[in-house]
Amino acid sequence: MAINAAKLIYFSPTQTTKKIIEGIAQGVRFDTVEHVDLTLSDASMRKPAEIHDELAIIGSPVYSGRLPAVAISRLRQLKGNGAPAVIVVVYGNRAYEDALLELRDVALEAGFRPIAAGAFIGEHSFSANCTPIAVGRPDAEDLGKAMGFGKIIREKIINTRALDQAGSLYVPGNFPYKELRMLSDVSPAIQEMLCTRCKMCLLVCPTVAINENDPTLTDKSLCIRCCACIKSCPAGAKTMEDPRIKQAAEQLSVNCSLRKEPETYL
Numbered sequence: 239m240a241i242n243a244a245k246l247i248y249f250s251p252t253q254t255t256k257k258i259i260e261g262i263a264q265g266v267r268f269d270t271v272e273h274v275d276l277t278l279s280d281a282s283m284r285k286p287a288e289i290h291d292e293l294a295i296i297g298s299p300v301y302s303g304r305l306p307a308v309a310i311s312r313l314r315q316l317k318g319n320g321a322p323a324v325i326v327v328v329y330g331n332r333a334y335e336d337a338l339l340e341l342r343d344v345a346l347e348a349g350f351r352p353i354a355a356g357a358f359i360g361e362h363s364f365s366a367n368c369t370p371i372a373v374g375r376p377d378a379e380d381l382g383k384a385m386g387f388g389k390i391i392r393e394k395i396i397n398t399r400a401l402d403q404a405g406s407l408y409v410p411g412n413f414p415y416k417e418l419r420m421l422s423d424v425s426p427a428i429q430e431m432l433c434t435r436c437k438m439c440l441l442v443c444p445t446v447a448i449n450e451n452d453p454t455l456t457d458k459s460l461c462i463r464c465c466a467c468i469k470s471c472p473a474g475a476k477t478m479e480d481p482r483i484k485q486a487a488e489q490l491s492v493n494c495s496l497r498k499e500p501e502t503y504l
């Protein structure tokens with residue numbers, strides 16, 4: 239099989255998934271690489287991306303051991319046309335549970351043929367100075383492993399005569415997937431005195447939850463608590479103050495301090 243072009247397809251509010259996907263693509267070494275960034279809501283409006291004679295590298299973060307619902311709905315709009323795909327989830331050093339299996343199933347439904355999979359680690363969205371969780375990941379070691387994984391995928395592609403020979407890909411996880419227990423009435427708090435109205439938060443919000451005219455207002459029913467607004471605020475005006483999330487972050491900071499390493503499946 240010869241494939242010289244790649245489409246990097248990802249939902250990545252705080253960019254850790256994007257970094258891993260790029261690392262893998264570097265390892266495979268393509269002539270042409272195109273990004274299909276599904277993070278912002280205008281991705282839902284665009285014509286669905288069609289993939290032909292390319293390798294798709296598809297990535298999503300893990301939310302509560304599953305995929306974020308918004309990522310699933312955007313991924314479902316893709317047309318895989320039987321293209322081979324590498325599927326990747328990135329999680330915050332706790333666990334990825336059923337997320338990789340869910341991503342494999344979503345990719346299959348969209349017409350891709352998953353040939354390799356990986357679960358990598360990224361700084362936890364809820365990580366803060368007082369509750370650090372996987373800070374700075376993916377780091378150089380993680381990116382080196384992503385590139386190494388890319389090299390192995392390259393070998394697999396070269397040594398596979400036709401896609402039919404690739405076989406079906408095993409990934410861990412259970413079906414029915416883990417029941418989703420997400421908070422629905424929470425959004426980051428803002429210190430109005432610190433906010434400069436630069437609207438950076440508006441630019442990075444994947445669900446247009448932040449008010450265009452007054453960025454200090456957030457629609458809690460739209461917020462997915464991805465923390466992109468918190469991490470991108472140059473004034474440090476946004477924080478997660480909800481006691482349930484603060485308590486979860488405290489527990490994760492203690493219980494998930496042991497470094498986990500990437501896992502790959504071929």
Ligand SMILES: Cc1cc2nc3c(=O)[nH]c(=O)nc-3n(C[C@H](O)[C@H](O)[C@H](O)COP(=O)(O)O)c2cc1C
Binds near residue numbers: 250254329465
């Ligand atoms: C709502 C929510 C739920 C999360 N659930 C998990 C989880 O179940 N396990 C885990 O290890 N990390 C979890 N994370 C952390 C993210 O998976 C992790 O920070 C990831 O690197 C974020 O990807 P991104 O930078 O591409 O947005 C969660 C993050 C959010 C915002």
